Every structure is written in structure tokens, then in C-alpha cells.
Amino acid sequence: QVQLVQSGAEVKKPGASVKVSCEASGYTFVSYAINWVRQAPGQGLEWMGWISIYNAKTKYAQKFQGRVTMTTDTSTSTAYMELRSLRSDDTAVYYCVRERGGTTSDWFDPWGPGTLVTVSS
Amino acid sequence: DIQMTQSPSSLSASVGDRVTITCRASQSISTYLNWYQQKPGQAPTILIYAVSSLQSGVPSRFSGSGSGTEFTLTISSLQPEDFATYFCQQCYSPPRTFGQGTKVEIK
Numbered sequence: 001q002v003q004l005v006q007s008g009a010e011v012k013k014p015g016a017s018v019k020v021s022c023e024a025s026g027y028t029f030v031s032y033a034i035n036w037v038r039q040a041p042g043q044g045l046e047w048m049g050w051i052s053i054y055n056a057k058t059k060y061a062q063k064f065q066g067r068v069t070m071t072t073d074t075s076t077s078t079a080y081m082e083l084r085s086l087r088s089d090d091t092a093v094y095y096c097v098r099e100r101g102g103t104t105s106d107w108f109d110p111w112g113p114g115t116l117v118t119v120s121s
Numbered sequence: 122d123i124q125m126t127q128s129p130s131s132l133s134a135s136v137g138d139r140v141t142i143t144c145r146a147s148q149s150i151s152t153y154l155n156w157y158q159q160k161p162g163q164a165p166t167i168l169i170y171a172v173s174s175l176q177s178g179v180p181s182r183f184s185g186s187g188s189g190t191e192f193t194l195t196i197s198s199l200q201p202e203d204f205a206t207y208f209c210q211q212c213y214s215p216p217r218t219f220g221q222g223t224k225v226e227i228k
Contacts, residue, residue, distance in 0.1 A: 044220075045157075045208055062122075095164055
């Protein structure tokens, strides 16, 4: 079945970087884009950006421009999200999500289990 | 950016109740509107995409409607497993914004 497996929880100090991985299985990796969404404790969902696996084209939310980089390794069907210059308000669960598309909408399915990133001095 | 506003932010309901959640977009998003369910400690899952298309495996008590800027998620008869938080999302243009969520709690 289609599955996204993410790397384990991380604890980082302010100013550091974190790189979260997302390994896909059960489908043709290059055929679907991957999005990254984060959720701060007790808060809503925040879209961070998107990467096309086919051509590595990216689109980042304005809020994260210059601080985030999304990449892929097609040889291992893995997507990566690196966030730099971490602050305490970056503490959140980070999800990778496959994007599906049709003629009348795109949608996110499935979601990875999430990776908790804690930023604390 | 397109803003998505859900109402109410929370509601209390009993098993068997009919529940309606509204999502309003700051501009027309055509049919690019999806609904997700999130249970505590879990990742969200897709319920409905393209306004009214039920994801495979989702019970038929869930339905979606609307167009343009105003959309609705309806649970026809609330079941114990439906107590969760529901998010709408627009995929019309980036950033792919979400509503703030509606928490459905047991009365």
C-alpha cells in the first residue's frame, strides 16, 4: 500500500538546522509531488511548500523563503525538507504528504506520520 | 494569499446528531476544496476532495457541498469515531491554505 515513512524526532538548539526525510513506497515516486505541512502544538495546519519529484521544481510559502530547502533522491524514493536558522516557534510536527490531482482539484493523500522537531536552548 | 475561515471553531454534539461545518474562502476557489479529519496524536486523513467527492473508504454519512467561496461539510449521523478535528483546505493556488479547524466534541 502507499506509505510515507518519516525520520525520527529531533531536538535542536535555536539557530541550528534540521533535515527531515520522507521515504515513499507503494507507488511510482516520480509521478506525484510531495508537500510539506507543519503543525505547532495545539495549532492548525501550515503549508510550507511543494516539490515536483519529476523535475525537482519547488514552490515555497513566502514565510519560509530563504530558510527552507526541499529536495528528493529518486534512487531511494526519499524526499527531504531542511529548515535553517531554527527558532523556538519552529517547534512543530512536520508532515510530508503526497499530492494527488484530478480534473477538479488536487488533494493530499496519504500523509506521513509526522516528525516532531523541538527547538529549545 | 487565499484565507480560509471555518465556523464554528468547536462544537459539542451527541451521537446521532447531524453536524454541519462551514468553510469560507476569501476569493473564489472553484471546486478546489478539500476536507480532512484529524484525531488526537494522528496525522490528518483526507475525507472529501473537490468539494463533494468522498475518498474511498470514507463512510457515506460524510458529505460535502458548496461552490465558489462557501462550502459545507455535513455528518448526517455523528458516530463515536467521528469525534475529531476537521480542516478545510484550498488547492486553487499556492500557498495551499487550511482553515483553522473545527473540533467536534462529545456533548
